[in-house]
Amino acid sequence: MNVKFTKRMKKVLILGIVCGTVLGTVITFAAARRAVDKKKTVMAETEKKWQAENKRLQSQIQTESEVGKSVEAAASLSEKQPDDWALVLVNDCHPLDTKYVPELTEITSENSVDARIAEDTKKMLSDAKGAGLNVHILSAYRSYDDQTAVFNDTMQDWVNQGESYLDAYNETKKSVAVPGYSEHALGLALDITSEDYQGLDEKQADTPETKWLMKNCYKYGFILRYPSEKMETTGITYEPWHYRYVGKDAAKEITEKGITLEEYLGVK
Ligand SMILES: [Zn+2]
Structure with a gap:
């Protein structure tokens, strides 16, 4: 009986160790995976934030260069x-x-x-x-918008008189400057x-x-x-x-x- 008991205890112990090891490994893997997932989420969020910031900076750079260009255009024309x-x-x-x-x-x-x-x-x-x-x-x-309105009104007059759009445009151009010009x-x-x-x-x-x-x-x-x-x-x-x-x-x-x-x- 003692021998049987010892054998059974050994089995229980081995089973316990095996189960413990498997469980421990699973827990460790799960924890590691969770950490990786969390890291991935943080990285994705950071990347999103960075992309948004990058977009904002790029549009800012564009706006600044446009402003610079408008001053330059006005100044360099003469x-x-x-x-x-x-x-x-x-x-x-x-x-x-x-x-x-x-x-x-x-x-x-x-x-x-x-x-x-x-x-x-x-x-x-x-x-x-x-x-x-x-x-x-x-x-x-x-302003540019006012000029556009004047140009369009004059062009419409020509169209109403039966001119094609192309002819109306060319006729209008003779007496009204094209917006921007x-x-x-x-x-x-x-x-x-x-x-x-x-x-x-x-x-x-x-x-x-x-x-x-x-x-x-x-x-x-x-x-x-x-x-x-x-x-x-x-x-x-x-x-x-x-x-x-x-x-x-x-x-x-x-x-x-x-x-x-x-x-x-x-x-x-
Ligand atoms: Zn004038």
């Missing part, structure tokens, strides 16, 4: 005198960054210009009034007409207000930007109402020589 903000060229070949917004000053309740030309503009308008003339500002600074977005251009005749056509040139402006605007730093017979260099038809600020010295030289801003800067 190739002759790159430091002179008043000589920035905007035409068919020289678009302006759509995000460019100058510091603005109101000159009437509805119109603003680049703050740096406000004084000269006001002086020109008050001198015109002093000469007994009724000038009317039709448009001054126009308008000087009005600089805040350095104004459309001025007679109060009594506000038509935007060649007859505007016959009004006493426009005659006075054409003759005197250079004294205040302005030029008639789109003269007749100059469409080849400006890309825009005759606009006897569109005045552009270029500074007094440049305005005098451009007017005296009867040239355009493109010709003055020596670029197309």
Whole structure:
């Protein structure tokens, strides 16, 4: 009996050891696996966070480079005198960054210009009034969105008259700058007409207000930007109402020589 008991005890002991070892191994494996899983979860979360942060940083970098580009675009457009903000060229070949917004000053309740030309503009308008003339500002600074609205309205007029979209686009381009290519977005251009005749056509040139402006605007730093017979260099038809600020010295030289801003800067 003792021998049997001992044998049985041995079996129980061996079984116990085996079971214990197996259980221990299983527990150890389970714990290790749990630790690995936990580590994996933490890693995945970290990776997600990193990816989000990376995305945020990349978009920040993009925004910063865009801002940098817009300043650069506005500054580099004048190739002759790159430091002179008043000589920035905007035409068919020289678009302006759509995000460019100058510091603005109101000159009437509805119109603003680049703050740096406000004084000269006001002086020109008050001198015109002093000469007994009724000038009317039709448009001054126009944002990219405003320009888009003007362009679309004009194009729609042509479409309504039966033109195809392509023809309507080309016709519109002759009298309205394509958004992104308008000087009005600089805040350095104004459309001025007679109060009594506000038509935007060649007859505007016959009004006493426009005659006075054409003759005197250079004294205040302005030029008639789109003269007749100059469409080849400006890309825009005759606009006897569109005045552009270029500074007094440049305005005098451009007017005296009867040239355009493109010709003055020596670029197309
Ligand atoms: Zn204009």
